[in-house]
Amino acid sequence: MTQTSDPIVRARGVTKAFVTGRQEVWALRGVDLEVGAGEFLALVGPSGSGKTTLLNLIGALDVPTAGELLVLGRPIASLSKHERAHLRLQSLGFVFQAYNLVPVLTARENVEFVLELQGADIDRRARAQEVLAELGLADLADRRINELSGGQQQRVAVARAVAARPAIVLADEPTANLDGENAETLMHLMRDLRDRHGMTFIFSTHDPRVVAHAVRIVTLVDGRIARDDLTGGEPPHTILPAVAARTVGV
Amino acid sequence: MRMVSTKYAARSVGRNFRRTILSIVGIAIGCVLALFMESLNKGRGELFARAGSASGMGHVRIVPADWRGRREPRLRLADWRADFAAAQALPGVASVTARVRAQVLLAVGTHVVPVELAGVQPDVEPRTFRYVRTLQRGRYLRAGETGTLVAGRAIADRLTADLDDEIVATTVGPGGEIQSALFRLVGIVSTGSDDTDLAVCQVVLEDLQRLSGFPGAGEVSIVLNDYREIDRARARLVQSVAHGDDVMTLSELAPEIEGHLEQDAAMTRFVSGIILLIVLLGVASAQLAAVLERRREFAVLAALGMSGPRMVWLIVQEALMLGGGGALLAVAAGLPLVWKLAHTGLDFSRYVGGTYAFQGVLFDPVIYGDFGWWIVPYISAVAMGATILASLYPAWYAARTDPAVALRVAQ
Numbered sequence: 017m018t019q020t021s022d023p024i025v026r027a028r029g030v031t032k033a034f035v036t037g038r039q040e041v042w043a044l045r046g047v048d049l050e051v052g053a054g055e056f057l058a059l060v061g062p063s064g065s066g067k068t069t070l071l072n073l074i075g076a077l078d079v080p081t082a083g084e085l086l087v088l089g090r091p092i093a094s095l096s097k098h099e100r101a102h103l104r105l106q107s108l109g110f111v112f113q114a115y116n117l118v119p120v121l122t123a124r125e126n127v128e129f130v131l132e133l134q135g136a137d138i139d140r141r142a143r144a145q146e147v148l149a150e151l152g153l154a155d156l157a158d159r160r161i162n163e164l165s166g167g168q169q170q171r172v173a174v175a176r177a178v179a180a181r182p183a184i185v186l187a188d189e190p191t192a193n194l195d196g197e198n199a200e201t202l203m204h205l206m207r208d209l210r211d212r213h214g215m216t217f218i219f220s221t222h223d224p225r226v227v228a229h230a231v232r233i234v235t236l237v238d239g240r241i242a243r244d245d246l247t248g249g250e251p252p253h254t255i256l257p258a259v260a261a262r263t264v265g266v
Numbered sequence: 267m268r269m270v271s272t273k274y275a276a277r278s279v280g281r282n283f284r285r286t287i288l289s290i291v292g293i294a295i296g297c298v299l300a301l302f303m304e305s306l307n308k309g310r311g312e313l314f315a316r317a318g319s320a321s322g323m324g325h326v327r328i329v330p331a332d333w334r335g336r337r338e339p340r341l342r343l344a345d346w347r348a349d350f351a352a353a354q355a356l357p358g359v360a361s362v363t364a365r366v367r368a369q370v371l372l373a374v375g376t377h378v379v380p381v382e383l384a385g386v387q388p389d390v391e392p393r394t395f396r397y398v399r400t401l402q403r404g405r406y407l408r409a410g411e412t413g414t415l416v417a418g419r420a421i422a423d424r425l426t427a428d429l430d431d432e433i434v435a436t437t438v439g440p441g442g443e444i445q446s447a448l449f450r451l452v453g454i455v456s457t458g459s460d461d462t463d464l465a466v467c468q469v470v471l472e473d474l475q476r477l478s479g480f481p482g483a484g485e486v487s488i489v490l491n492d493y494r495e496i497d498r499a500r501a502r503l504v505q506s507v508a509h510g511d512d513v514m515t516l517s518e519l520a521p522e523i524e525g526h527l528e529q530d531a532a533m534t535r536f537v538s539g540i541i542l543l544i545v546l547l548g549v550a551s552a553q554l555a556a557v558l559e560r561r562r563e564f565a566v567l568a569a570l571g572m573s574g575p576r577m578v579w580l581i582v583q584e585a586l587m588l589g590g591g592g593a594l595l596a597v598a599a600g601l602p603l604v605w606k607l608a609h610t611g612l613d614f615s616r617y618v619g620g621t622y623a624f625q626g627v628l629f630d631p632v633i634y635g636d637f638g639w640w641i642v643p644y645i646s647a648v649a650m651g652a653t654i655l656a657s658l659y660p661a662w663y664a665a666r667t668d669p670a671v672a673l674r675v676a677q
């Protein structure tokens with residue numbers, strides 16, 4: 017495996033069942049997975065294979081039906097709703113397929129708002145501006161969301177997700193609504209952020225061009241992990257173990 | 267530094283402009299109606315006091331020892347002149363008048379009418395009894411002149427008596443003997459209401475003392491400059507009246523009327539409450555619609571880790587902005603309305619036929635609202651209170667958005 021230190025996500029026999037009416041749907045049927053700090057991991061697999069479900073569990077948005085799931089050392093199944101919200105706010109970042117920014121706020125306010133919710137004791141406005149600049153949005157900071165293109169909105173969403181320097185950023189099909197060029201740009205920016213700040217990125221995708229950027233590809237089929245591959249996508253200069261050592265135990 | 271969350275709330279309120287305006291107008295209408303009712307409620311106390319000062323009852327009255335329980339017109343004050351002097355010495359007194367009363371049968375030829383005849387001091391009586399200030403026909407009684415009578419128009423009509431006609435008054439004396447006297451009708455009072463007219467029948471004090479066979483006076487009625495001083499005036503008078511005499515306030519003299527007015531006030535508060543409840547439900551439903559429209563937004567915020575209480579606070583902030591807008595509009599519309607209500611009053615003579623008599627007390631058919639600085643805090647409290655209440659359910663609903671479920675829909 018790739019990681020040299022303790023994993024920041026550890027799943028052992030994780031299952032998830034949804035009950036709709038009298039039917040039970042097993043979205044995950046025993047997932048074993050370890051993700052180390054600083055990984056850049058793509059979840060792939062056919063539609064309905066459980067990618068979103070797994071991301072939601074790792075993101076503490078939902079709890080597993082059975083099995084053990086530790087995220088940053090916290091057992092997700094036994095956390096209260098409030099504790100899970102706190103974990104998300106303090107340590108996890110989310111990027112959604114549909115951008116999901118607050119439409120009445122500007123780009124910078126969207127980023128600043130999350131910092132405000134966190135109670136981050138920093139110059140939140142400056143931090144928001146800085147992160148937007150990192151994503152090439154310095155000039156668009158004062159624009160309302162509906163005055164931005166899809167690609168720009170998704171970059172704002174990434175800025176919002178990473179502004180508080182979370183340990184893990186989760187992205188469910190982040191490029192699904194973007195054209196090839198914008199998707200490419202977004203992936204580059206996410207890789208940059210991961211290289212610079214050592215954040216772990218876990219994203220699901222159907223897009224082969226996006227998969228090409230992944231360092232590790234986990235393939236889900238029918239709620240089980242069918243393959244787990246390291247790719248040549250990892251440039252030789254990337255110092256993953258060092259990055260991992262810096263962020264573990266945060 | 268201004269919080270982004272406050273900007274967020276403010277811009278969310280502005281998002282659906284039409285709904286926001288409708289909510290604000292709804293809140294304002296509810297507040298103005300409640301304000302109108304409350305102003306009238308406060309005005310009722312003044313109406314009662316005004317009835318006391320104009321109907322002859324007085325704000326405070328000195329009565330004989332047992333009168334409070336028996337209400338017997340034959341009872342006399344221990345020393346009415348001393349009581350009269352004590353009343354006049356009271357600070358803030360507008361007028362003082364002494365009276366006697368007797369149950370009397372008036373007769374002209376074969377026409378007979380039973381009345382409560384009052385013996386009054388003609389020089390001061392009109393100051394406390396509004397209806398003898400101007401007469402329909404003839405003139406009022408004169409001090410020192412005996413054998414004259416003024417009566418309400420309904421009494422004169424029933425007796426078929428005209429000005430200068432002679433009227434026989436008959437009553438029962440102290441020993442049970444029948445006593446009669448002859449009076450000349452010098453003035454006719456018309457109040458516009460038969461019931462009220464029947465309560466107006468006066469002769470001079472000395473005439474009634476003689477006819478009834480009981481000397482002295484049965485009451486000293488006092489009108490104050492400011493009705494809010496009633497309790498203080500009573501407390502002072504109790505110290506200074508003749509030994510054995512009693513002092514009663516307007517509320518004690520007419521407890522049924524006060525009860526009636528309180529009942530009215532309770533009723534209008536109930537109606538205000540219903541109006542506000544309807545407004546509250548309207549605002550709640552508009553707020554809930556707004557929350558439902560933003561279900562996805564709240565799901566995202568919940569996913570990012572925004573806590574339930576913060577989400578409630580966000581919605582309550584939005585409600586407070588609506589409430590503030592409603593309060594401003596309500597103050598802008600309510601101030602002139604209540605000012606007019608306080609200055610021209612609400613005339614309900616059309617519905618009660620000229621005057622309004624309740625338990626023998628004549629009420630002005632015009633009620634004046636109360637106008638004062640209480641209006642601003644009152645409207646603010648009502649508007650803010652109603653909108654906060656209205657926002658609680660939508661806020662709670664937003665706060666329990668399950669991010670995993672809500673994010674899945676309409677991805």
Ligand SMILES: Nc1ncnc2c1ncn2[C@@H]1O[C@H](COP(=O)(O)OP(=O)(O)OP(=O)(O)O)[C@@H](O)[C@H]1O
Pocket residue numbers: 034035036041042043061062063064065066067068069070671674
């Ligand atoms: N809340 C739910 N209630 C019922 N069934 C659900 C629920 N969430 C997911 N499922 C089911 O669980 C299975 C896995 O769904 P999931 O959304 O994780 O798949 P996915 O791999 O993300 O698919 P896609 O590539 O289409 O997004 C599917 O069969 C889906 O119908």
Ligand SMILES: [Mg+2]
Pocket residue numbers: 067068069188
């Ligand atoms: Mg999915």
